[in-house]
Amino acid sequence: MRERVSVIGLGLIGGSLVRGLAAAGHHALGFDSNPTTRATARTAAAKAPENSRWQVTASISDAAANSDVVVVAVPLPAVSGVFDALAATGFSGLVTDVTSVKGAVLDLAAKHLHTVGQALAGFVPGHPMAGRETSGFTASDAALFKGCAWVLCLEEQTSLGDWVRLARLLTDGLGVRVVPSTAAEHDRAVAAVSHVPHLLASALAGHAANDPLALTLGAGSFRDGTRVAASRPALTAAMCGGNATATKTALDAMIADLQAASAALDGTDPIAALEPWLTPGAEARLAWPPTAGEPQRLPVDAKALRDLGRAGGWITAVAEDHRSVTAVFPHST
Amino acid sequence: MRERVSVIGLGLIGGSLVRGLAAAGHHALGFDSNPTTRATARTAAAKAPENSRWQVTASISDAAANSDVVVVAVPLPAVSGVFDALAATGFSGLVTDVTSVKGAVLDLAAKHLHTVGQALAGFVPGHPMAGRETSGFTASDAALFKGCAWVLCLEEQTSLGDWVRLARLLTDGLGVRVVPSTAAEHDRAVAAVSHVPHLLASALAGHAANDPLALTLGAGSFRDGTRVAASRPALTAAMCGGNATATKTALDAMIADLQAASAALDGTDPIAALEPWLTPGAEARLAWPPTAGEPQRLPVDAKALRDLGRAGGWITAVAEDHRSVTAVFPHST
Numbered sequence: 001m002r003e004r005v006s007v008i009g010l011g012l013i014g015g016s017l018v019r020g021l022a023a024a025g026h027h028a029l030g031f032d033s034n035p036t037t038r039a040t041a042r043t044a045a046a047k048a049p050e051n052s053r054w055q056v057t058a059s060i061s062d063a064a065a066n067s068d069v070v071v072v073a074v075p076l077p078a079v080s081g082v083f084d085a086l087a088a089t090g091f092s093g094l095v096t097d098v099t100s101v102k103g104a105v106l107d108l109a110a111k112h113l114h115t116v117g118q119a120l121a122g123f124v125p126g127h128p129m130a131g132r133e134t135s136g137f138t139a140s141d142a143a144l145f146k147g148c149a150w151v152l153c154l155e156e157q158t159s160l161g162d163w164v165r166l167a168r169l170l171t172d173g174l175g176v177r178v179v180p181s182t183a184a185e186h187d188r189a190v191a192a193v194s195h196v197p198h199l200l201a202s203a204l205a206g207h208a209a210n211d212p213l214a215l216t217l218g219a220g221s222f223r224d225g226t227r228v229a230a231s232r233p234a235l236t237a238a239m240c241g242g243n244a245t246a247t248k249t250a251l252d253a254m255i256a257d258l259q260a261a262s263a264a265l266d267g268t269d270p271i272a273a274l275e276p277w278l279t280p281g282a283e284a285r286l287a288w289p290p291t292a293g294e295p296q297r298l299p300v301d302a303k304a305l306r307d308l309g310r311a312g313g314w315i316t317a318v319a320e321d322h323r324s325v326t327a328v329f330p331h332s333t
Numbered sequence: 334m335r336e337r338v339s340v341i342g343l344g345l346i347g348g349s350l351v352r353g354l355a356a357a358g359h360h361a362l363g364f365d366s367n368p369t370t371r372a373t374a375r376t377a378a379a380k381a382p383e384n385s386r387w388q389v390t391a392s393i394s395d396a397a398a399n400s401d402v403v404v405v406a407v408p409l410p411a412v413s414g415v416f417d418a419l420a421a422t423g424f425s426g427l428v429t430d431v432t433s434v435k436g437a438v439l440d441l442a443a444k445h446l447h448t449v450g451q452a453l454a455g456f457v458p459g460h461p462m463a464g465r466e467t468s469g470f471t472a473s474d475a476a477l478f479k480g481c482a483w484v485l486c487l488e489e490q491t492s493l494g495d496w497v498r499l500a501r502l503l504t505d506g507l508g509v510r511v512v513p514s515t516a517a518e519h520d521r522a523v524a525a526v527s528h529v530p531h532l533l534a535s536a537l538a539g540h541a542a543n544d545p546l547a548l549t550l551g552a553g554s555f556r557d558g559t560r561v562a563a564s565r566p567a568l569t570a571a572m573c574g575g576n577a578t579a580t581k582t583a584l585d586a587m588i589a590d591l592q593a594a595s596a597a598l599d600g601t602d603p604i605a606a607l608e609p610w611l612t613p614g615a616e617a618r619l620a621w622p623p624t625a626g627e628p629q630r631l632p633v634d635a636k637a638l639r640d641l642g643r644a645g646g647w648i649t650a651v652a653e654d655h656r657s658v659t660a661v662f663p664h665s666t
Contacts, residue, residue, distance in 0.1 A: 179549060179550065186546075192541050193554070196537065196540075198554060199594050202611045203590040203594070203614065204587070204614070207590065208525050211525060212623070213522045215623050217523060219463070225530035225534060226621070240603070241606070242604065254540055255588055255591050265578075269574075280535075284559075286563050290548050290549055
């Protein structure tokens, strides 16, 4: 089905999305608040193959007026402003976002998108697990999302029809693995696999900062363990601080683990005491990333979908009638 | 100068070293306690270009009898046995090692190498900061050490002549950056940039182990932050536990840092509180790895060399008369 989709915010994610959607044959519109970015995106569109061109609009309201689905692809601090602008246009279609925290965005949607007396836009919080060292429209790539896990939150109040429609849009043309979840479960999971890793990387890099010998001896484990510490502090702070409760819970659990390692190092036989401490992490890492089991058909049912996500599974396709999906559970080892 | 060098232990490091030394024109001998490894190394030698062949000996005493320098390239738990074997042969040449902890190896040398009533072998503790995912002789590579930092410890009791001779051997044919240090300073630095990163990686991977959703959502920061968690627990335990005091000190400092982050997450404005916490790590990582300043000539002097290492500097060449070196200090930014 050809959808009319607008992408608001043409950075790495938004730019890649507008390119990918256009390449998949959708009617794709893009808008960015920065005029230079709009000009760059317009020039790039003109150079794209004729059947995969997107259009760049001059305003959010122009974009909204010509779409049924709006993807808000701006950083968290800018989301409420875009929601306000969408609400002001009276947009009543389907809205999703791509930020890395979902509970906070649900709160923003309640305050800024679902304004009193307006036809309500349906909101499905989303989060593509795609990132690159580079950013901005010039780094965007229609193939960025191929095979990437993309969470779509299915809350109690989410319209299952809206959810499936978005899942179809993402799996059909972009090759995304759609992971059904809830905002709370997503936020807990990304705290463990993304937000806390950023904090650990920063602590590691900061600890070595004043030791020139250490910096010279740093090799592979330091390079990889600190890579994301180079991210802009304001962005990492917004990410972790926007998910403060779940991040603190995961971080405190990590601190308790590390205190156990510290105690092991303090004992009479630190080598013997550390080996069992290290074993669960080694087993988990050797089994990662999870591999796909046999694809199976699953009915479109909120509980079944949430259970799939909770089990680490994902969706690779949505049936044309939107009544079933192709689901993949991770291979149990 | 052509040296007669034996390498005991033909794993990734020892195998690469015997290949590299032979390629640099030295008289290179290798021994491994495993007969299969010896056979593999012998076959590989026969296939090497005629002017860069090494020989594989049948015993440690054969190797020692035909060398002036012995490199002990076995893992830490096997070092004392090789020291005993060397002492039993009455070897009085120069001995070095390649393990990742240096204080513990100095203790072993005192107990096992410098046996009473023997001509003392000179011992210079060493540690190449080279590692790969792969291991064993079949993964070895004559070019493994090109540009790699290789610590040579210059203790109060170390013969400066021995130290410079080894530094020459490593810089001349192998392209190593020799970093002068002491066992204590080395152990403190590698605790920060290698041993603690291994512990953090393990804690991160272990924490996600029982959350299938988290494992599916894990992307770049999880992949890189946990990479070394896949190392064999026994090896990581030997490495961290063999450097227990320095590792515990660095780990406890890291835990205190992370507790400050946890407190920031608990405050009224976690985003504002986290940003300054994240800044030192970001600055350190952006400035890493340190770049080389202008090469300069330094006299062979123990204090000057130790100061060079402490400042994060290294040696790229030793003059033919062994009285000066080419030193590089990191570029100050």
